[in-house]
Amino acid sequence: MVWIILLAFSLAAILSGVAISYVAGAAAVIAFALTDHIAYLGILPQRIFSQIDVFTFLAMPLFILAGDAMTRGGVTGVLIRLAMLIVGRFKGGLGYVNVASSVFLAGISGSAVADAAATTNTLVPAMKQEGYRADFAAALTAASCVIGPIIPPSIVMIFYGALMNVSVAALFAGGIVPGLLMAAFLFAYNFWIARREGHPGGQPHDGRALATILRALPALAIPVTIVAGIVFGVVTPTEAAGIAVAITILLIFVYALLEKGGVGTALRTTVSLTSGSVERTVMLTGSIFMILFAAAVFGYLMGILQVPEQIAAMVQSIGLSSTSYLLLASAIMFMAGMVMDVTMALVLLVPVLVPAAIAGGADPVHVGVVSCLNLTLGLISPPFGGCLMVVSAASGVNYLRLSLAILPFLGVQIALLILLLLVPELTLALPRALGLVQ
Numbered sequence: 434m435v436w437i438i439l440l441a442f443s444l445a446a447i448l449s450g451v452a453i454s455y456v457a458g459a460a461a462v463i464a465f466a467l468t469d470h471i472a473y474l475g476i477l478p479q480r481i482f483s484q485i486d487v488f489t490f491l492a493m494p495l496f497i498l499a500g501d502a503m504t505r506g507g508v509t510g511v512l513i514r515l516a517m518l519i520v521g522r523f524k525g526g527l528g529y530v531n532v533a534s535s536v537f538l539a540g541i542s543g544s545a546v547a548d549a550a551a552t553t554n555t556l557v558p559a560m561k562q563e564g565y566r567a568d569f570a571a572a573l574t575a576a577s578c579v580i581g582p583i584i585p586p587s588i589v590m591i592f593y594g595a596l597m598n599v600s601v602a603a604l605f606a607g608g609i610v611p612g613l614l615m616a617a618f619l620f621a622y623n624f625w626i627a628r629r630e631g632h633p634g635g636q637p638h639d640g641r642a643l644a645t646i647l648r649a650l651p652a653l654a655i656p657v658t659i660v661a662g663i664v665f666g667v668v669t670p671t672e673a674a675g676i677a678v679a680i681t682i683l684l685i686f687v688y689a690l691l692e693k694g695g696v697g698t699a700l701r702t703t704v705s706l707t708s709g710s711v712e713r714t715v716m717l718t719g720s721i722f723m724i725l726f727a728a729a730v731f732g733y734l735m736g737i738l739q740v741p742e743q744i745a746a747m748v749q750s751i752g753l754s755s756t757s758y759l760l761l762a763s764a765i766m767f768m769a770g771m772v773m774d775v776t777m778a779l780v781l782l783v784p785v786l787v788p789a790a791i792a793g794g795a796d797p798v799h800v801g802v803v804s805c806l807n808l809t810l811g812l813i814s815p816p817f818g819g820c821l822m823v824v825s826a827a828s829g830v831n832y833l834r835l836s837l838a839i840l841p842f843l844g845v846q847i848a849l850l851i852l853l854l855l856v857p858e859l860t861l862a863l864p865r866a867l868g869l870v871q
Contacts, residue, residue, distance in 0.1 A: 457777060458727035464734055473737060481729040490725075492591050492601075494718040495674030499655075499681045502710040506685035506703075507692070508652045512537040513555055515649040518642055525627025527560045528573055532619045535577035537653065539584035539612060545812050549578040549820045553827040563633050568838035569626070571830040575813045575820045576842035577619055582775075582809045584612035585660045586677070589805045591670060592779055597787060599797045601670045602663045603869035607802040607860045609660075611853055615806075618845050648691075651684050664867055682707055721776055731781055755793035759800065759854055762786040763807050767847075770811020774819070778808050798870050799857040803850065810846055813839055 465471050503509075516533035523529060534556065538548045553574050560570035582589040585605035594601035626632065659677050662668040668676065685706055689699035753761070765786065769778045783804055790800050812820040815836040825832040853859055864870045 455723075455727070457781070458730050461727065461730035461734055464731075468734070468738065470734065470737055473733070477730060477733065481726055481733075490591070490595050492670040492674040493588055493721065494714050495671070495678050496586055496588055496591070497717055498710055498714040499674065499677040501713050502678070502681045502685060502707055503652070503655075505706040505710055506681070507688055508684070509534075509538065509552065509555065511645075511649050511652060511688075513552070514645050515653075518645050525623050525632040527556065527563055527565065527570075528623035528627060528632065529620060531556050531560070531570075531573050532577045532580075532616050532623065535580045536584065536612070536616050537649075539581040539656075545578045545581045545809060545820050548581040549575060549823045549827075552578070553824050557824075557828040557830075565632060566630075567828065567830050568834050569630075571824050571828040571835050572838035572842055573619070573623065574828070575818075575824040575835070575839055576846065577616075578820050578824075579806075579809050579813055579846065580612050580615050583608045583615065583802070583806055585609065585663075586656065586670075586673070587805065589775060589779065589809060590801065592776065593783060593801045593805055594670075596780060596783060597797065597801065599801050600869060602666070603798045603864045604801050604805075605660055606664050606864040606867055606869055607798045608805070610859055610863055611802060611806060611849070614853075614859065615846060615849055618849050619842070622842065622845050648688075651687070655680050655684070664869070725776075725780060727777075729780075753793075755790060755795045756855065758793055759790050759795055759803070760851075762790060763803065763850065763854060766804060766807045767810060767814075770808045771814040771817065773811065775808050775811060778811065779804075782808075796857060796861060796870065798864055799860045802860045803853055806850055806853070810843065810850065813843060813846075815839070 462474070465474055513530065513534045516530045516537060517526075520526060520529035520533050531552065534552055535548055538552070553571070557567070557570045557574055560573075561567050581587075585608055587605065587608055590604040590608060591601055593599065594604050655677060658680075659673045662676070663670055663673050682703060686699050686703040689702040690696065766778065766782055769782055773781075787797075787800055787804060791797050812818050815821065818836075818839075821832065821835055821839060824830070825835045828835075830838075861870055
């Protein structure tokens with residue numbers, strides 16, 4: 434009865450326009466009263482601050498700053514031109530460019546929504562001009578943006594590692610193969626659609642291939658350097674994020690110098706773009722930590738009520754295997770991701786559902802990568818997919834039309850998710866080879 438009341442309250446509040454962090458926090462406080470645990474609220478502030486006082490969380494705003502600054506600094510265009518050079522000449526070339534651009538951008542921003550905003554304005558109009566259906570172009574853009582949080586560096590994986598005390602380096606290494614497999618699955622679907630609908634091939638490059646490669650190399654070197662440093666233990670994720678910010682600012686200055694000429698102009702451009710990115714990062718970081726505050730309240734109650742232990746006992750009593758339970762937990766997380774913010778769903782569901790899977794023998798890194806991918810798919814899942822909303826607004830494609838167009842792509846990505854669930858070695862082979870997991 435308590436949970437029905439809380440669900441009704443939460444739905445009513447969300448539909449009335451209240452921010453989800455406030456809804457979650459208020460629902461958790463009400464739950465303390467309804468379950469006769471209101472006395473525990475006295476130590477709630479201490480509990481909240483101890484839960485979010487995690488050094489790894491500091492990497493999150495730094496990676497957001499680096500990704501936003503790179504986008505503002507024109508790196509997106511450079512990487513799109515590189516993708517055009519590599520795969521743009523094939524039949525259905527702009528579809529391949531769309532996916533390849535997201536792979537390149539994934540190593541910079543670590544955010545699906547940021548990638549969606551960066552690529553939609555550039556690629557969707559170009560695809561429409563070449564004869565692609567508007568809804569197909571927008572749906573492919575949204576689907577390919579999910580690669581962003583899987584290929585490192587990944588903000589979602591940093592959250593998971595901090596929450597569940599799992600090595601971020603191992604999670605980053607574990608995300609590389611699934612991220613590339615997602616790109617391969619989308620390439621295959623685009624290949625089939627290009628032949629069925631007669632999508633055109635791209636234009637041959639204009640002879641400036643070397644210049645395009647040279648301009649893109651510094652941007653591509655950033656994620657390689659960062660991930661290698663984290664995976665091989667040279668730097669912590671937070672230190673790597675700081676290095677990413679420093680290199681990004683330097684790179685923006687170099688690009689501005691090449692395009693505008695004059696040190697003074699390049700310096701003013703760099704300061705202006707970086708200031709805008711700092712402002713944007715502060716706003717996003719504040720909203721994320723509001724969600725973390727609210728989730729900490731809810732997580733505290735779940736711990737008092739021993740919900741994770743009850744779930745583990747229930748799994749053992751009905752004899753579910755580790756794989757079967759993981760499939761069930763993934764279904765729950767996927768449905769939650771359809772209506773909840775990714776960060777909120779992560780901090781609410783993972784501490785409740787994941788411990789039982791690990792207790793049943795599942796590898797924490799495998800569960801982490803699969804959970805992050807699962808919840809991220811909610812960004813392109815109707816009815817409230819965040820990436821769908823961004824792409825719809827930026828491309829002008831009707832949201833309902835885009836929601837229907839995304840379903841085949843979502844089916845392809847769910848198939849990959851199931852494959853990763855059933856074959857853990859696809860996720861664990863690289864971390865194991867690097868000595869990051871047993």
